[in-house]
Each structure stands twice: as structure tokens, then as C-alpha cells.
Amino acid sequence: MGKVTLQDVAAHAGVSMKTVSNVVRGYQHVSPPMRDRVQAAIDELGYRPNVSGRSLATGRSNMLAFAFPDLRRPYFAELAHVFSRVCAQRGYQLLLEETLGEADGERSAVRGREAGVVDGVVIHPQVLTPEAIDRIRGDTAVVFLGEDVRPQHADQVVIDNAGAAAQAVAHLVALGRRRIGFFGHETGPESRTSGLRLDGYRAGLAAAGLPVDDALLVPREVGDAAGAETAFGRALDAGLRVDALLCRDDLAALGVLRAMRLRGLDAPRDIAVVGWDAMGLGSSLVPSLTSVAPDTVALADTALDLLLERIDGSTVPGRLVTVGHRLLVGESAPFADGSMQGRVSA
Incomplete structure (x- = not known):
């Protein structure tokens, strides 16, 4: 058998290509029975994603960025670790970007300084105002962490x-x-x-x-x-x-x-x-x-859910989501x- 394609997996599982894509990408909102069905087809056919081909076909890099103030702070070091793990589980690579809590670093991250390299950015800003963020972010898909911003047209994840x-x-x-x-x-x-x-x-x-x-x-x-x-x-x-x-x-x-x-x-x-x-x-x-x-895992999962929806073209008003703690x-x-x-x- 030649190279197995996404279409082959969809036909074998009797589902749409969109469903197969969601499973391969690690999208959270797929029912467990459907995920098992698609995964069984992937395993049986030996399908392996073609990352470079997918990038050329979709214009996406399959890489995300996480921008944060200071890796020397234990909280951000832990958060970077969790984001890296969650991204890997979803089949994404993660670029870590330390802004040092400076305006230039945060502007660069929000603009998507690595334009063409990353598909979207999760950022924990410290100095940028909501107005500045809305002015400079352009077409970059961005999700914000922390309490210091409340952008009107982007999503934000916080704890209570x-x-x-x-x-x-x-x-x-x-x-x-x-x-x-x-x-x-x-x-x-x-x-x-x-x-x-x-x-x-x-x-x-x-x-x-x-x-x-x-x-x-x-x-x-x-x-x-x-x-x-x-x-x-x-x-x-x-x-x-x-x-x-x-x-x-x-x-x-x-x-x-x-x-x-x-x-x-x-x-x-x-x-x-x-x-x-x-x-x-x-x-x-x-x-x-x-x-x-x-709950850093819920924070990372939620932020990535929102970011991937934006990357896929969602234009709903900015959402503020609160995750739990213990x-x-x-x-x-x-x-x-x-x-x-x-x-x-x-």
C-alpha cells in the first residue's frame, strides 16, 4: 500500500476528514468513542502526519508560541513546562519567548514576531494596555493569560x-x-x-x-x-x-x-x-x-482550545474564561x- 493519507483514514473509519483532522490535532471536543474509532483506523493503516506537506497546503506551521515575563520565576517555569507538554500531546511544537516584562518584548510577541513560523501566540503580558494590544496585534491569533489586560477582541484565561x-x-x-x-x-x-x-x-x-x-x-x-x-x-x-x-x-x-x-x-x-x-x-x-x-493544566488546555479556535477562523467576541485552583x-x-x-x- 502507498502512503496513507488523511482521506484514507476518514474512509476507513467512516467519518469526515474534519473529524480525523481534529483527532490528529488533539482537539479536545471530540467524543471518546469517536476518538477511539479514528485512532483505531490510524493504527490499522499506519497513518503518519506529513507536517511539511500540511504546512505548505494550509499555510500553517503547526508551531505555537508562549510568551511570558521571566523564566527565573518558578510559576512561569512551571507554566512553560505544562504548555510544552500539552502542546506536544496535541501534536504542536512550542516556541518559548521571554519578554522580561518589557513593552518591546510584549509588542513583538503580540505582533507575531515569528510571523510565518508560528500559527498563534499565548502571552502573559505585564505592561501592555488593552488599547495597545488591540492596536498592534493585527491578524495574529492571540490568547492572553493573567489579570492585567482585558482586550475587547481577544480571549483571556484567568484564575479567580x-x-x-x-x-x-x-x-x-x-x-x-x-x-x-x-x-x-x-x-x-x-x-x-x-x-x-x-x-x-x-x-x-x-x-x-x-x-x-x-x-x-x-x-x-x-x-x-x-x-x-x-x-x-x-x-x-x-x-x-x-x-x-x-x-x-x-x-x-x-x-x-x-x-x-x-x-x-x-x-x-x-x-x-x-x-x-x-x-x-x-x-x-x-x-x-x-x-x-x-490549575495550570486547565489553564493551558483552555488557552490552547481558544487559540486553536481563533486560528481556525473564529470571530466571536473576546471571551474571559476562569479556571480553577486548589x-x-x-x-x-x-x-x-x-x-x-x-x-x-x-
Whole structure:
């Protein structure tokens, strides 16, 4: 038998070429029985996609780009890994592009700097405004992550930052904590992400009947763990007294735990600590870190679903999709009985 084509697989399975294409491409919205039927035909015939031929025929490269601010941040390193894995499962290659959170880098990514090389871009911007994004993106299929943009004509995937923060506060309240602080937001204008997490923190306190005390809100000037250690250590030395702390991110929590240890304080005995992002390092700490864990797999899957629909020509209005999260309970803020027997889902 000669080279097996997409048409051969469709005829053998008794389905349309579109269905075969969706299965080969890893499109999510194909029923399991139909996927099994097509996959059986692929296996029986020995079909192998012709990537170069498909690129010439369709004008597509079968490559996507993921643009993000800083690979040194554990959250983005984890997200890049997840996106690479999810793209590979769908038969796509992924180009990783570090923008350093700079306007030029973000503009280049949104414009599709690799025009002709990638079919679409998923980007986590930090500085571009929605208006700037709408002006420059042209025909590039783009999906946005994070809370700092709300483009009218493109899709965006986020987590419920406010809801997750309120849930973390409720967990701390259930431990009997009453002086619950928030640590790690910016000293200058707050990012949208920090603002939402602070909103959720305040809502969590209000739901528990606790007052919001601005003296318990401690910003940091530098976003790494060393900067967090310096800022929180300074606050402790100045007389800050809290019995629990919600940190903006895990790097902030790492700095907090070190600043506490250097002053003879223990988590959770003296201060229960909750981080954010659930980076893998947190489970190796002593104490292991309780942390809000965004569902990064759902985030990547959803972003790619939306992006591929745009690449296929969808012109629906811009969509805002929220994916889930979990509170991963570790030793720094265990359950009220001292256990860490599970994950609290959103």
C-alpha cells in the first residue's frame, strides 16, 4: 500500500476528514468513542502526519508560541513546562519567548514576531494596555493569560484570584487565627493580580467578622525571596504582630519563613503561612508550604482550545474564561487537627 493519507483514514473509519483532522490535532471536543474509532483506523493503516506537506497546503506551521515575563520565576517555569507538554500531546511544537516584562518584548510577541513560523501566540503580558494590544496585534491569533489586560477582541484565561484569597483566609480562620496579615504586594502602584488578591483577603476577613487592619498589610520592594526576607524581617523588627499570613506568591512565603527562622519564630506555631503558586520547591521545605495552586493544566488546555479556535477562523467576541485552583495544605498551615490529609478544592 502507498502512503496513507488523511482521506484514507476518514474512509476507513467512516467519518469526515474534519473529524480525523481534529483527532490528529488533539482537539479536545471530540467524543471518546469517536476518538477511539479514528485512532483505531490510524493504527490499522499506519497513518503518519506529513507536517511539511500540511504546512505548505494550509499555510500553517503547526508551531505555537508562549510568551511570558521571566523564566527565573518558578510559576512561569512551571507554566512553560505544562504548555510544552500539552502542546506536544496535541501534536504542536512550542516556541518559548521571554519578554522580561518589557513593552518591546510584549509588542513583538503580540505582533507575531515569528510571523510565518508560528500559527498563534499565548502571552502573559505585564505592561501592555488593552488599547495597545488591540492596536498592534493585527491578524495574529492571540490568547492572553493573567489579570492585567482585558482586550475587547481577544480571549483571556484567568484564575479567580479574589475567590482563592478569600478561601485561603477562611482556612486560616478555621485554624483559630485572628490577626491575619497580607504580605508581598508592590510598594508602588499595585498590579491587577495583587489588587485582586488583596480584595479577596479583605473579603475573607469580612466574611469571618474580622476587621481589616492596614497595619497588617506589608509590601515588598523586590520580588524575589531575598527581597521578601528583608522586607518581612524589617516589619517584624519594627513590631509587626500577626498570627497568620497570606503571601502574594511562594517566593514571598520563602522569604517570610527564613525571616521567621532567623528570629526564632516557627510556622505554624507562631505564624501560619500560606503561599501562592504551589511551586514544587514548597513541598521540600521544612515546614512544607501551604499554598494556593492554580490549575495550570486547565489553564493551558483552555488557552490552547481558544487559540486553536481563533486560528481556525473564529470571530466571536473576546471571551474571559476562569479556571480553577486548589489550596494545597502543608505543614506551614495544616488543618485544624494538625493533619495534611488532603487538598481543598476551589
